[in-house]
Amino acid sequence: MASSLLVTGLSGFVGRHVQAQLPSTWQLLQTPQLNVLDSASLNDALVQGCPDAVIHLASQTFVPESFRDPQATLQVNLLGTLNVLQALKRHGFNGSFLYVSSGDVYGRVDDQALPISELQLPQPRNPYAVSKVAAELLCQQWSYAEPWRIMVARPFNHVGPGQRTDFVVADMARQLVRVKKGLQAPRLEVGDVEVTRDFLDVRDVVSAYFSLLESGTGGEIYNVCSGRERCVRDLIEQMVQLAGVEVDLIQNPVRFRLAEQRRVVGCAEKLLRDTAWAPVIPIKQTLQDVLDEFQAQL
Template identity: 55%
Template structure:
């Protein structure tokens, strides 16, 4: 079975490549280029597809919403059309986002797939639109599509654009004597649902095989983690003393104070549950930064 992976160069894509035999699109190929994408799909002729490629940085989606839509919605449409044009009859996994739920009242936690979608940024809107497109194709095309809404990821290889990876980098820089013992943070008195990226990849592989066509699945740990607690754990793992300083530039408006989701549907259909403890995720993240910074 030939598995095509879009977005292979990203954090999750690299983790998938380490875990599963797969074929990536040619380097530099842009999903917005219909002709080049069509030629690549005709050449690869995949049996299954994991569609990860996206513009996924929320601040960038505010700066350039049109580009975000061109990549996330129309790039997905280009991929679907390219697959159909070569007679694809396998299964595709579309990777959406837990961000599509938007502001969720605490009374509605943990979030389930039936919760209404109220996207609050152009990235989340583009993912709602692309998910709806994929659902329609799952019902009307000659191939099956499974839809996932992952929540926060953590683990080695993550970009410091994301909070916990950034904190791990700062902590390791302090430990290596590269910076003063002061950590620059945003609002850390919030909670999030974090899953180790390797557990996420295992969920994707299981859903590609066992998920229901047109089915929508949260991929999450079902656990609520305080950002401040995780930062304190990183400091303890590194064995450093550091002052925590809030940087106004890192504060985001209208922040969701608490977030936790349910993976009940995923567990019901595949038996999946998270296996990697948070302490291991944090340690592996620290080890990764130690290697990169030395």
């Protein structure tokens, strides 16, 4: 018999991939539209019975938005998490809980400390990262108080079909398809493209979450990343080749982010050791799939 699974944020970028990749060993708990800031909404979702496991995805994820409205970011990401935990307790939950945090919590890390492991102390440099660290600590406190198996995932940059154009790969793909169709001049507006990031296909991220539910250790924090450092400029140039167009890159200061970490690469050895998970989707396929999606939309 399949184990029941509750996923918050099911309609979001990652949530839609969770639905598409749901293993046969799991049965998704069908719930009304969840609002983590509304206790009644959470109670309605759990009235049919408590799940065996939870993946808590629902959050405000866009860093610039967290600067514009830090209060709303903290309400959703911290108080929303508290509401989920309290609702589960009211309904007798006693299973596995995976809190999805972010690799952004590490903040600025010296080059000599790369790749970033879970031993690196968080140094949040934006309200979004602060909200994620706070929610991690909340989950840690609950793991001491409740007999639940609570784990924290810290995914680094994940990309793939279905991502909003607030994020660089989706934005570049949309612009490239517009150029190819003659809807935009052959130029891409970009931010700081000389930074490096650890990009992972969202479908590999989702498989990591299911691996953690199956065999992760309670009370532990896990990086979810590729372990490979990639320059944003190189990714854009690879997309340009895949799209078959010629463009100029035009830097727009408006697109530069505050508190920018120049280099990012994570270490996923702990996740690999505890669950035997490994990424399988090459970055070229990821970029092609994102381009194909915008090609179909436009």
